[in-house]
Amino acid sequence: MSINILCIGDIVGRPGRMVLADKLPAFIEERKVDLVVANAENAAGGSGLTPQIVKKLHRYGVDAITLGDHVFRKREIVQAMEQSDRIVRPVNLLPGAAGRRWTVVPTKDNRYQVAVTCALGQMYMGNWNSPWQAVAKTLDEIPADVKIRVIDFHAEASSEKIAMGWYLNGKVSIVFGTHTHIPTADARVLDGGTAFISDVGMTGPYDGVLGRRKDRVLSVLTTSMPARFDVAEGDPRMCGMLVAVNPQTGKAESAERIEIQGQVAEGGAYDADDGQGRSHD
Ligand SMILES: [Fe+2]
Ligand SMILES: [Fe+2]
Numbered sequence: 001m002s003i004n005i006l007c008i009g010d011i012v013g014r015p016g017r018m019v020l021a022d023k024l025p026a027f028i029e030e031r032k033v034d035l036v037v038a039n040a041e042n043a044a045g046g047s048g049l050t051p052q053i054v055k056k057l058h059r060y061g062v063d064a065i066t067l068g069d070h071v072f073r074k075r076e077i078v079q080a081m082e083q084s085d086r087i088v089r090p091v092n093l094l095p096g097a098a099g100r101r102w103t104v105v106p107t108k109d110n111r112y113q114v115a116v117t118c119a120l121g122q123m124y125m126g127n128w129n130s131p132w133q134a135v136a137k138t139l140d141e142i143p144a145d146v147k148i149r150v151i152d153f154h155a156e157a158s159s160e161k162i163a164m165g166w167y168l169n170g171k172v173s174i175v176f177g178t179h180t181h182i183p184t185a186d187a188r189v190l191d192g193g194t195a196f197i198s199d200v201g202m203t204g205p206y207d208g209v210l211g212r213r214k215d216r217v218l219s220v221l222t223t224s225m226p227a228r229f230d231v232a233e234g235d236p237r238m239c240g241m242l243v244a245v246n247p248q249t250g251k252a253e254s255a256e257r258i259e260i261q262g263q264v265a266e267g268g269a270y271d272a273d274d275g276q277g278r279s280h281d
Contacts, residue, residue, distance in 0.1 A: 005037065010042045020060045022263070092134040123160045153165075172250075208232025239257075
């Protein structure tokens with residue numbers, strides 16, 4: 001008997017949260033999902049995360065939250081990160097950074113324990129520390145009896161991501177890529193029993209540029225004049241990878257890319273939790 005783990009990519013703003021609220025509970029039911037891991041670095045107003053949104057994501061069915069380069073964009077997340085054992089920040093930040101690098105969470109039925117961690121890539125990403133040793137050290141710290149292990153590799157370059165897949169092949173159950181917001185078609189199980197995908201894609205509005213309004217992005221690109229990159233609204237989709245894992249060995253047995261279309265939520269892209277006005281969800 002295998003268990004099903006759903007890994008979801010960058011939840012972007014209210015459209016991302018709304019498509020999740022709308023589609024995730026039924027998906028968990030239909031596909032018998034035992035654990036949901038989601039990258040939520042863009043969940044609040046398109047950048048950062050707040051304690052209120054953490055609660056909502058858990059209500060929608062997210063069990064563990066990973067983060068990326070926008071981890072501290074909203075300062076109020078720090079307290080939640082220190083209190084919650086269901087949020088992890090990238091392992092290769094400096095030692096003084098708040099939050100935990102890995103956690104162990106139970107499956108929804110409490111039968112199995114799953115380790116969750118995340119790391120940042122370096123290529124075209126800014127001045128982060130090397131993820132390689134940091135990831136290896138983190139995996140050493142996780143109790144050996146926790147065989148089911150999931151890592152979100154938040155990185156830009158597909159080459160660096162696939163290299164991480166091979167680096168961890170046979171050592172973890174799942175390596176799922178996030179950050180580019182564009183789903184890739186390479187979900188597979190590597191020969192060591194590690195499910196891998198370069199990028200699961202964002203859970204957010206695809207009628208835009210990586211979740212931002214396309215008119216604003218285009219105006220900046222075509223005029224050199226600054227504009228606010230507000231979150232887009234149209235064509236929201238929930239994207240992820242569903243992996244069947246043998247709970248005894250921690251090996252992945254199958255990997256399936258998930259992309260589910262939602263509807264545009266009424267009332268504009270923001271709510272009070274974004275710190276930008278009205279509250280809807
Ligand atoms: Fe992102
Ligand atoms: Fe990112």
